[in-house]
Amino acid sequence: MKTIPAIFIVLVNLCIGALGFADTTTTQGTGTFDVQQVFSLAFYTDANVLYSSNIPFTSMDSTKTWVYADNRRESDGKSDTALTCLSNLGVTWYLKISAQANPPFTLDKIFYYFGQPWNRTTSSTADGSLARPASWYNLPASSTVIYIAGNNDKINTPYGTLCSFSFAVNPSKLAANTLYTCTITYTLTTSP
Numbered sequence: 001m002k003t004i005p006a007i008f009i010v011l012v013n014l015c016i017g018a019l020g021f022a023d024t025t026t027t028q029g030t031g032t033f034d035v036q037q038v039f040s041l042a043f044y045t046d047a048n049v050l051y052s053s054n055i056p057f058t059s060m061d062s063t064k065t066w067v068y069a070d071n072r073r074e075s076d077g078k079s080d081t082a083l084t085c086l087s088n089l090g091v092t093w094y095l096k097i098s099a100q101a102n103p104p105f106t107l108d109k110i111f112y113y114f115g116q117p118w119n120r121t122t123s124s125t126a127d128g129s130l131a132r133p134a135s136w137y138n139l140p141a142s143s144t145v146i147y148i149a150g151n152n153d154k155i156n157t158p159y160g161t162l163c164s165f166s167f168a169v170n171p172s173k174l175a176a177n178t179l180y181t182c183t184i185t186y187t188l189t190t191s192p
Contacts, residue, residue: 038088038157041095041188049082049164057169062176066111066168079164084120085188086160087153095147095163096187099139105180111136112184113166119152120159127152128161136168143187 043052056070069080087093097114101107115134117126127150153161174180 035088038086039093039188039190040084040086041186042084042086044082044084044162048077049079051081053081055080055167060169060171060174062171062174065170065172067171068166068168072166078166080167082162082164083186084160084162085117085149085153086157087149087188088155088157089190090154091190092154093149093188093190094145094192096143096189097139097146098141098143098185098187100141100183100185102181102183104178105174105182107139107141107182109170109174110139110182111168111170112139113137113168114146115164117147117153117164118162119156120162121156122152124152126150126161139182139184143185145192148192 045052050071051069057067058070060067066074068074072078072080083095085093085095097112099107099110101110113134113136114130116130117128118124119126129148129150131145131148147163149161
C-alpha cells in the first residue's frame with residue numbers, strides 16, 4: 001500500500017509541473033492615424049430655425065417700426081437663420097458678419113439680433129464671447145467680428161458651435177410694390 005500513494009504524488013507533480021511550463025506569447029500592433037483638418041461654416045435648420053440662405057419679408061406693414069421675417073413674431077423662440085461653425089484646429093476662431101444693401105434699400109433699415117451661441121458637441125452654452133452684448137444692431141457694411149471662440153469652441157467636432165440670427169426691417173419710407181434685397185455675408189476665420 002505504500003507504493004500507491006507515491007505513484008499518485010508523482011503523477012500529480014507531473015501534471016502540475018506540465019501546467020507551470022506553458023508558453024506565453026505577446027504581439028503588438030501599431031498604427032498611424034491621420035486626422036484631417038476641419039474648419040467649416042454651414043447653414044443649419046431645424047424646427048426652430050426657419051430659413052437658410054433666403055429670408056423672406058413679404059408682409060411689410062409701413063405703419064410698424066419693426067417687421068419680422070415671414071412666420072415670425074416677437075419672442076417666439078425661433079430664429080430666422082443659423083450657422084454651424086466647426087473646427088478641430090485647436091486655435092481661436094472668429095465669426096464675422098457684413099452686408100451689402102442693393103439700392104434703393106439701405107443698411108439703416110435692417111437689423112440683426114445675435115445672442116450667445118450653443119456648443120452642440122458639449123450640449124451647453126458656448127464658452128466664447130460676443131463682441132457686443134446680445135441686442136439688435138444694424139448690419140455692418142464691412143466685415144465685423146461678432147463672436148470670438150472660447151476654449152471649447154477651438155475643437156468642437158463633431159457637431160460644432162451653433163450661431164443663430166434673427167432679422168428685422170424698419171419699413172418706414174419703403175415704397176409699396178418694390179423689391180428690396182440685401183446680401184449678408186458670414187465669415188469664419190482665424191484672423192480677428
